[in-house]
Amino acid sequence: MNEVKEDELSVSTLEDETIEVEHLFAEPKTEHVSVDGVLSFGDASLGKCLHIEDFSCGFEYGLTNNGGLDSNTTQEGEDLQLDVLDGLLDEIDEVDDLDATNGLSNACECEDFLLDIEFAENATKLDLGRSKESCLGNSSSESQSPGLSGSSNGAVGISESSSVTILESECKNDALNKTATCKLHGILVSKCGCRPPDEDSIHATSLELTKLDDLNSDKNLLACGISSAGGEKRLRKPTRRYIEEFSDKKLEYMKRGEKYSAGMRRRALTVIPEEKSLGGISVPAVSQFRARLGRPKKQKQVPISEIESDKELVSSESEDDGVTKKISKKHDRRKHQRMWNPSEVIKLVDGISEYGVGRWTDIKRLLFSTSAYRTPIDLRDKWRNLLRASGAQKPTKKGSS
DNA sequence: CTTAGGG
DNA sequence: CCCTAAG
Numbered sequence: 001m002n003e004v005k006e007d008e009l010s011v012s013t014l015e016d017e018t019i020e021v022e023h024l025f026a027e028p029k030t031e032h033v034s035v036d037g038v039l040s041f042g043d044a045s046l047g048k049c050l051h052i053e054d055f056s057c058g059f060e061y062g063l064t065n066n067g068g069l070d071s072n073t074t075q076e077g078e079d080l081q082l083d084v085l086d087g088l089l090d091e092i093d094e095v096d097d098l099d100a101t102n103g104l105s106n107a108c109e110c111e112d113f114l115l116d117i118e119f120a121e122n123a124t125k126l127d128l129g130r131s132k133e134s135c136l137g138n139s140s141s142e143s144q145s146p147g148l149s150g151s152s153n154g155a156v157g158i159s160e161s162s163s164v165t166i167l168e169s170e171c172k173n174d175a176l177n178k179t180a181t182c183k184l185h186g187i188l189v190s191k192c193g194c195r196p197p198d199e200d201s202i203h204a205t206s207l208e209l210t211k212l213d214d215l216n217s218d219k220n221l222l223a224c225g226i227s228s229a230g231g232e233k234r235l236r237k238p239t240r241r242y243i244e245e246f247s248d249k250k251l252e253y254m255k256r257g258e259k260y261s262a263g264m265r266r267r268a269l270t271v272i273p274e275e276k277s278l279g280g281i282s283v284p285a286v287s288q289f290r291a292r293l294g295r296p297k298k299q300k301q302v303p304i305s306e307i308e309s310d311k312e313l314v315s316s317e318s319e320d321d322g323v324t325k326k327i328s329k330k331h332d333r334r335k336h337q338r339m340w341n342p343s344e345v346i347k348l349v350d351g352i353s354e355y356g357v358g359r360w361t362d363i364k365r366l367l368f369s370t371s372a373y374r375t376p377i378d379l380r381d382k383w384r385n386l387l388r389a390s391g392a393q394k395p396t397k398k399g400s401s
Numbered sequence: 402c403t404t405a406g407g408g
Numbered sequence: 409c410c411c412t413a414a415g
Binding site for chain 1: 403406
């Protein structure tokens with residue numbers, strides 16, 4: 001997971017990063033962005049970049065700290081890391097879409113653009129523990145996150161607050177990670193900094209996204225050897241079709257998430273054949289509904305296992321389910337098949353434990369309000385799959401055979 | 402309209 | 409994921 005390719009170049013890395021960003025800003029000619037726009041936002045962007053750097057470093061530090069130091073790895077740490085990663089993934093995901101959208105019609109989509117971004121950010125913050133929601137008042141969804149998210153709150157807060165201090169001393173992450181984080185926070189910053197849908201912020205964001213895309217592409221290349229995207233081709237066919245194809249790329253990226261769940265499930269099955277044990281998780285669930293079946297085991301298994309599986313899978317081999325995206329493309333019937341990353345599964349399980357199984361709409365509205373995809377039916381299907389994977393018999397007793 | 406079940 | 413039947 002941590003390649004630490006630029007381990008010692010910590011400080012210089014920052015500079016590089018900044019320079020790169022600058023560079024990007026300097027030559028957005030690839031896009032059909034008008035020069036005026038570039039000039040106008042160039043200055044602001046610079047300052048923004050700095051902020052981003054700070055943030056990213058601090059952020060990354062938090063990650064690295066939790067992930068790297070096994071000695072101090074508590075469930076909370078795991079959760080934190082997980083959430084953060086998921087947040088990043090989600091963010092990237094959303095951003096990709098946004099970017100694509102921008103590419104095809106950056107002129108008119110401004111509002112939607114921003115809205116989406118805000119949403120994404122919102123979601124991320126929720127995942128992280130919604131530390132500061134003052135920036136935008138549109139936080140329509142109150143995170144219901146019970147125990148898991150709650151635990152991560154403190155950790156995240158720490159990492160953020162202490163970001164400035166450690167940013168220069170402890171930046172030991174690969175460029176990719178940093179970049180991702182950079183983008184993430186770039187959005188955050190841009191959002192918080194410029195509430196109104198200014199063209200500046202939009203452009204800046206899109207640019208950052210572009211850069212990110214490139215890097216992501218690189219990552220994908222490294223990981224899977226699939227050459228998918230460049231920065232410019234994006235403009236070519238700005239059809240919806242393209243967007244879908246484009247998102248395939250991120251699917252690659254998201255596969256990690258899938259991996260999590262896969263590993264988790266496997267482990268759950270292996271280690272805990274029965275769902276009896278639910279001691280670790282404090283489920284604020286209603287006693288009525290908590291009579292559920294295989295859910296508890298999953299919930300408790302998720303945080304720890306998925307991390308482990310993540311490391312193993314990612315480090316050892318990077319892929320197996322490259323098929324998913326391809327098939328999805330072939331048959332328009334099955335749209336995209338968004339992979340369920342662990343955090344989503346957790347949210348789902350939480351929601352079920354909270355509102356009871358069958359209340360898919362409620363769960364969707366309350367816990368997945370930020371996820372445009374994921375219809376209530378999807379939730380139900382996922383749950384069904386989880387049950388099946390858990391080897392739970394549907395009728396009779398719940399798998400306690 | 403939402404849920405459950407099957408494809 | 410999609411579709412359909414049933415509440």
